[in-house]
Amino acid sequence: MLVGDGLTLINWEKRKNPTKQEIATFAKENNLDEIVSELLLERDITDPAEIASFLDSSVDGLQDPFELHDMDKALELIDQAIESESKIAIYGDYDADGVTSTSIMKLTLQKLGAKPIFYVPDRFKDGYGPNLERYKFLADQGIDLLITVDNGVSGKDQIKYLKDRGVKVIVTDHHDLPDELPEADAIVHPSIPGAEYSCPYLSGAGVAFKIADALLGDEALELIDIAAIGTVADSVALKGENRVIVAEGLRQMKKNHHVGLEALIKKCKLKVNDITEEDIGFKLAPRINALGRLENASSGVELLTTGDASFAKEIVDETEDINSRRQELVSSAFADAQDQIKAQADHGIIVLKGNGWHQGILGIVASKTMDQVNKPVLATQFDENSGVMKGSGRSPEGFNLFTAMNKHRDLFTAFGGHAQACGFSIEESQLDELTELLQQEPKEQGFDPNAPVIKDYDLDLDISQLNFDLIKKINQLAPFGMGNPKPIIKFTNVTLDQSRSIGKDATHLKTLISDGTYQVAAIGFGMFAQAQTVGQNICDVYGKIGINEWAGRKSLQLMLDDFQMSPQAKKIAALKKVYLDYRNKRLSIDILNHFDNIVFFNDTYYEAAKRSNVKAKLIRYDEECNGNNILIYDRPHSLELFENFIKKNKTNYTALYFHTDLDSRYLKPDMAKMKTLLKYLYSHQNVQADEMELVAKYLNLQKNDVDFYLKVFFELNFVKIVNAFVEKADASQQRELIESPTYLKRLQRNDVEKILIESNFDDLLSWMSDYDCHC
Incomplete structure (x- = not known):
């Protein structure tokens, strides 16, 4: 397509x-x-070992959390903070991965007796990733330890500010690493050079779960269902430990550890015992994502961490309304973007400027546009509060958007993401410069958006x-x-x-x-x-x-x-421009005269036509045929004749009539009937050749069948006529039926009947496509 x-x-x-x-x-x-x-x-x-673990995906496949970079440092800092009753803050993100990461970290610390506060950035006020003003606010609240989840690795300057204020910082993240890491007290990340984790494609929720695993042991399994949501929602590779997180998470959902998640599942009209990863991806995650797209995603954390069923229901009802509104906004914005998409048809990267688009749906518009044009797409909208353009980017496989954007990091006021998705803020005056610079990136990465997908x-x-x-x-x-x-x-x-x-x-x-x-x-x-x-x-x-x-x-x-x-259908469609189905039409002289040539396979019909008033040129099938439109009048005796004809027939239009004087279809040789007749002839020595009609009635056979079979028997020397009586011949060798010219001719005519006459037009053209010169 x-x-x-x-x-x-x-x-x-x-x-x-x-x-x-x-x-x-x-x-x-x-x-x-x-x-x-x-x-x-x-x-x-x-x-064999990989097969077993892949097909099993049991909890035994969870890896040692202490293999993650700085896990030991992170646990020591958390233990110290809890023991000293220090004030702990969790800084999350507003998408489903960020919400689930924040929820896992909050529930983990609460299980250990801590009373952490959490902050989920506001997409519209705080933007993507670490925000210095929010860090200042948290520091002013007197926090002693900040734990980032699903973000932080790109916050070098912001984290330095906290360190200068005496706040300890643990970064837990999974996004692509910047050229220079922040000077945090611990960085728990699966892809730190020299300390790569066995599952380098953990989601933010996956990293948070691994910290819970290190702190809580088996009790952490009560949180793995939340981690499964973040893992599916963030579209990380479902390989290795990620498979275990999702598979075990689906199993844990059935145990209803979280009343908020139970309420959300019920709202989505899902059966918890039959829930699948597709239900997470298409039902649960989009609703959690909708909160951060249109409102503040903090309510999502409240939903996943509350123990109050009535409160959970209130949040779920609100979430449903927000998700419905999100769908309407996306539909409107995407329709509005079509003119810009067409105007940039020659661009390697599409940059859209929203006309009053809600900032929360920019990522979805970028994604839908990417699917439409198979190009990297940036969707932007001017933010009156901050005075800058807010944007979200998506790119197809084969193009690394993070690499392309990271080359121009100095143009952004905020930027972060990975190969196929990013978020950013940029001065409006810088957006045109960025757009021009990015147009070279597809070529530099060897990405051709016009190549077949x-x-x-x-x-x-x-x-x-x-x-x-x-x-x-x-x-x-x-x-x-x-x-x-x-x-x-x-x-x-x-x-x-x-x-x-x-x-x-x-x-x-x-x-x-x-x-x-x-x-x-x-x-x-x-x-x-x-x-x-x-x-x-x-x-x-x-x-x-x-x-x-x-x-x-x-x-x-x-x-x-x-x-x-299908390729065959395309051939048929092409042949329908050449061939016309006249097999069930009544032909008049006027109709015949519309053709340049009329082609005959049988001399009898050819000679009869010559005696008529037809003005069209009459030719045999093996003569030169150079008319623009022709009609094939009668049916050939064999398919081979017709095959050879259409291999050479280069006329623009050909009507297929296939006339015959036979009222009934060609006889199909019946082996059982043939054996019955032969057995009768061998056991009766006084059968005269002109008594075949009586024999046919006695054996309940058709007279024309008996005549046909008898002729085959003569040709194969099964029987002979002596003094007008049919007798068994003295055959010295075994013969095959196909050795009989009469039998072979009948089979050929039956093939003609089946393919040229009985088949529907599409099937006929399909057969012809193997031989026709137009193909």
């Missing part, structure tokens, strides 16, 4: 192509199902192979997410049947994917218009199989990622 406004083509490729033998061998050696084996091979998970799929299956057992096999690789995407299945040469629009704006698609025999229900978000373009053409469909539950009944459902006219 074409994404966005048609600038970028999506090419689907198999993630890996292990052979059937490789899959079978791998499955046997590891005692695994072949579907599971193929998925593991595609992910390069082949070591390459996407991977995992399995080639037929619809008949879909069942609930297949879902169980696929889910052995869960949890799915970044670094371990949910497997995408390709279905080749299928159609979209009974397609209809659904949703408030009627843009979503509900359809049936069919191969003519089997079908499966499918949903495609925002795909109804795309479905209208392919119609009933044969498609290759890509999607993820899942379960739809309605009114207590479960059924299979495909969530569509894409569908494209």
